[in-house]
Each structure stands twice: as C-alpha cells, then as structure tokens.
Amino acid sequence: MTFNGVAQIVIFFLIVLALAKPVGIFLSRVFNGHRTFLHRPLRWLEALCYRVGGVDPEQEQRWTQYAISLLAFSAVSFLFVYAIQRLQGFLPLNPQHFGGKQVSPDLAFNTAISFVTNTNWQSYAGETTLSYFVQMAALTVQNFVSAAAGVAMSVALIRGFARRESKTIGNFWADLTRATVYVFLPLSLLGALFLCSQGVIQTLRPNLPVRTVQGATQVIPGGPVASQEAIKMAGTNGGGFFNANSAHPFENPTPLTNYLEMLFIFVIPAGLAYMFGREVGDTRQGWALFAAMSALFLAGAFFCYHFEQRGNPLLARMGIATQATASQPGGNMEGKEVRFGITDSALFATVTTDASCGAVNSMHDSFTPLGGMVPLVNMLTGEVIFGGVGAGLKGMLLFAILAVFIAGLMVGRTPEYVGKKIEQKEVKLAMVALIAAAASILVFTALSSVLRFPAHGYWNPPGPAAANVANPGPHGFSEILYAYASTTGNNGSAFAGLNTNTPWYNLTLGLAMFIGRFIFLLPLLGIAGSLAAKKRLAVTSGTFPTHGPLFVCLLIGTVILVAALTFFPALSLGPIAEHYLLFSRHALAAVKP
C-alpha cells in the first residue's frame, strides 16, 4: 500500500460521509412531498406525470397494492424491453444495421429481465449487438425507472418503520415519479455533461473507421454514451454501453470521472441510510446503520487493495515489478487500466459490489484470488454495504431485524427495533428473503458445475455447463459462483471469462435475477406493511439500544456470520483454494512452459 493509495480511499470515504446528511435530508423532503430547491423548476413535470399516468399521488396504498403496482410496472417494462430489442431492425437510430440475428430470444429475455430488475447483467457486447435506439429507449429508460422503483421500495420500507398504526405505506406511482423527476433526472443531466467535458462521447454518428499512424484500420465507436453512463452509475445499474464497461476510455476517460462515478454509486444509498434515521425520529439509528456499512466497506476496500498491490507471485518470478514506485503502479495490473492503477481499480471493485451497481473499471476475473473474493463476498452478503438503490438499505434493515432477533433470543425478550416489536411474522418473512437468495446462488451454481448437456445441442452448445468457463481449476468454479451471486444480488458485474450467452445460462441467470429482485424484495414490502400497522413502543430501561457501538458490532457480526455459514464451503472451493494454489510450489511446477 502506498501513501497515495490510502489517501485516495480515505478521502473518498470522507466525501461520502460529508454527503450523507444533506442528501438524506433532500431525499426525505422529496419523498414526503415537501418543497425542495428543485420544486420550482420541476414541479410541473411531476404534475404532468401524474396526469398522464392517470393516478392520484395522494391516494395511499396498502403494501399489497404497492407490491402489485410494482409488479405491473415491471411486467410491462419487461415486455417493452423485450419487444424493442427483437424489433431493433425495424426501428430508427440503427446506423450499424443490427437486427434480430444479434439478439436471440433467450438473449433478449435475459437482457430484458436484467435491466428491469436493475441488475444490468450483460450476456452481450453492446457495441456489436444493440442499436442506439435500443440503448436509449429501452436500456437508458430502465436505468432510470428500475432504479427509481428500487428507491421507492426502500422508501416504502422506511415508512413501515416510521409510521404507527397505519394500514398504508405510500403510493408507488408517486414514489416512482418523485425519484425519477427530482433525483435521477437532474443528477444524470449534470453528471452526463461533466462526463462529456472529460471525454465521454455523446454522438449519434455511426462508427468511424480511421487509418492509424502505422496504417492499420481502427473503428472509432460512436453513441449516446454520456447520457447512459451518468444514470448507469447514479441508479447503481452498471450496464455499460460497451463491452468493457467503465474500463472503456469512452465511458470512463480520466481518474476524475472514475472518482465521480464511484461517488454517484454511493451518494443515494448513503443518503437513504441517513433518511431512515430521520424518518424514524432518531438520526442515531441511521448513523448506526451507516457505521456498520462504513466498517464493512473500508475493510473490503483495504483487503482488496492489499492483495491486488501484492500482485501475482508467478509473474513476479518472471521479472515483473510488483512494488509500486513513483513512476509505475506495480501490483497485479492484468485487466486494469494505467490511469486507474491498483488503488482506483480495487476501490471501484469494492464500491460497485458494496452497492448493487455492477459497473466495472477493471476485469474482476483477472484479480488475485483473495482480491477477487472481496467483490464476490460483497455480493454474497446481499450488497448490504450502502447497498445501492436496487437492493440496498433494504438488505441491511433485514439484517438489523435478524440482529435484534438474535439479541432478543439471547436475553429472552421480545425483540424491538426502532420502537417496533419484531415478531414471528417479520422474522419469517426476513428468512424467506434470505433463504431464497442463498438458494438461488448455491443451487444454480451447483447445477451449472455438474450438469452435462450434449455438445452442439440447443441448451448449451459447448457441452457441459462447466465447459463455458474460461479458466481452469478453482478459478473456473469462482466464475460460475460469481455469475449467480451477481445476478441474484441484482449486481451485474461479472468474472467475464464465463461465456453466458447460451440458452441455459441466459435462462437460469434470468431466473436468478427475478428471484433476487422479487422473491427477495416482496417479503420486505410485507414486513413494511406489517410494521406500519404496529404501535410504537415507548423506550424503557429494558429496551435494547440500536444506535450504539454494541448494536453496530452485533449487526456486522450478523452479516458476516450469515454469509460465512451459508457460503464458506463454496468460497473455499473457489478463491480460497486458488489462493493456496497460487502461493504454493505445486502451482509453480505447472508454470514452466
């Protein structure tokens, strides 16, 4: 670790810390329908949305109605995205003349689920598959609204804790509209302009072939990238315009854009944590969640940074520098960009998986085993660390419920959290959510590790499902585990060596995304509805305080314990086994060409 590297990580954290409160206050005002500084320029747009949508924003919904609205909106979105992709050949803004040949039905299914669930897993390479129209009218739209729907669900859950003896948890259409109009549109507009000023392209010209200095032909791609890039980060979507995602210089040209993209990922989730405390009437409760998230974030970032900077001992033996100097980054640079070096690549990998973003600025597949385990574990814990707008604060609140439940068992009292009794129903729903996610990851990973399909068949042309991995040994298993962890967690980043554009993977990964979004989140809405109906209990001397260091530690412990008990066997087959292989003489024997 270098002084500069540590400083970059610490300064990043301090900026997030400084933004949490103002952003949280802003969000809380927006979702309560209060005036903000954006009211004057944008109020008319909000009103227009309600009029066109034909809804009354004041009409409160029960949790079931809220959930059905969400499902209806997602279902229609899914059909739209599927249809637009399949029909791209007949639609405008298609200078490369892509058609249905590029987008098979199973790929279109996968991509549609992927963007509707805020996962943005990509089984395709954007620059050679999708027209500008699809990127804009299908994918950019879902970047906005799937994120807005995610925020809406977080807000509904917060209301569940905040309200007392209430049958309703807000109005989905109002939350969706407010998140889009007051949060994501202005943020993306500013972000896109700034990104473009740094070099992110924004053009509708077709790809431009040029002759390079040495006379070869190189095609300079075009496309409306900046507008998609900004919302891709702010909405923790992560689906890149190009295959290389945020490693591509046209998506992420400078260290400054890189820093900004990471801040965009964290700013709303951090604000939501503060908003939670504010809404339940005790900001310390929000800061306690924030503290638990911060501790896990910093631990992950420095762990990943350490192992990436340590580098690959097998390459070091061939004479590649691993020590950082003033003029070169050292460490494991395979799959990383020079402008980001080791620090910003490790930090980005941690941030993008702490939140459910999934954009990548370096190839996680080429990370060292333990460096690459950090993003994997972040996703396996359910992306509770700041969490992103897709599946974020919600996950941490779920663990908070479990933590007070466990604490309650230990002292033999009915558990309470922020004044609400946590009873059988809430704990059961929380367990449904957790078990569904874990089962999706582990069962699909196991199936893909052992299932054998006939070669050149329909389901998986390469043959056995495990034949799609790009790397032999434990690393190949890590690729499969990472894929299902990423899709179930609605993250979307990848150990990209795995070839997933076959019907088997497109369908099972699509299913995993569906489970991760809906089977994980609907129980949470149920919890919100059940909590909202309860009385608020007065704080007594017997109340377990949930705002102090003791609770923060208990919460962190619960997150780690649940993840460790569930996933340690799988992790030991993948990254941990590979780590010992890498540092043992046994592996070196295989190196000699």
Add this chain to the structure above:
Amino acid sequence: MRYLSPAFRFVLLFTVLTGIIYPLAVTGLCQWWFPHQAEGSLVRAKGRIVGSALLGQTFTGAAFFHPRPSAAGKGYDPMASGGSNLGPTNPMLLARVQAAVARFRRDNPAFRGPIPSDLLTASGSGLDPDISPAAAYAQAPRVAQARGLSLILVRHLIGQTTQPRQLGFLGEPRVEVLRLNLALARLAPAGPATAPRSRPAM
C-alpha cells in the same frame, strides 16, 4: 386493469422522457459545449484523423513506443473491447507473459531490473491509451537508437508528455502512447529507421 393501465402509461411516459428527450437533450448540449470530446477526442496528424486520444492503437517496430498488450480482438480493436479475463493461475496467462518478457528483454537489451507491471499485462478495456512513465522510460533507449536521437532528448520528450495524477492525487501518472509517438515523429519525421522506411531496406 386498475394496475395495468397506469403501468402502461408510465412506461410510455418514461420512455419518452428518459429514453428520448433526456438523451437527445444531452446530445444537443454536449455537441454545443464539448464538440471535441463528444465526438471522441479525435486526433489529427498531417491533415487526417489518425485515431482518438482516448483509445490506444497498435504500434510495432523499434522506432515507436509500444502500448500494453491488448485483448481486444486482434489488438486495440474498439469493436471488441475487453480484457483477457485470464485468472492469475491460468497457464495461458503465464505462458503469454513469459513470452512477452523474453521478447521485451531481447528488444530492449539496455533495460535491466524488474519490468514495470503495466507494460506486459493486458488492460481491462483492451484499449488503454496509456502506459506508466516507467514503461515509457524502459523503452527509451531502443527508440532513441532506432531514430538516431539522443537518449536525453527522448527522455525529455517522455517527461513532457507525462500527465501527473489528476488534481494532484487521483489515479496514476501516465503517458499517452499516441501523443508520445506523434511528438516523436514530429521531432524526427524521417528518422533513419522509422517503421515504414526500414521495411523495404530489409
């Protein structure tokens, strides 16, 4: 129907708002305020476009600074951006780097010590326009000799082309290979052994 009707209306509404109006508005503003960047930071030399300042391109021969290995297509193909995705224990990675080390040592006999870590590893995008300053200095003696320039001059040129950390602390110092090679070509336009000339003589 009570739920499907608003669902349809909202999807349509947001498709128009965020899928058409928003990107077109951004396109308009960017083309107006930052036309150079919005079009891809294109670089011109001798009156024609030779590439983008942000995308690396292949350079071979002793007289040019070489970029990093690229996993994008056959090398620096923006239509196939991406990394090698080879894991740290993959024999293919190890064999590739082993071969690159041997080639580098052969081509740069003047260089001793550990090779800068970025120079022989493939980038994530396959389009990395930069190399580290150390990776440029490591190639300086070879380039100077091939061009008949003094080593001091070439090293000075690298120093001039080096971009420091942004805002003083962000990212890593870096050298843009295309810019460095164009500056080099301006300095010694018809050097005795620039790549196009040396070939017929061989």
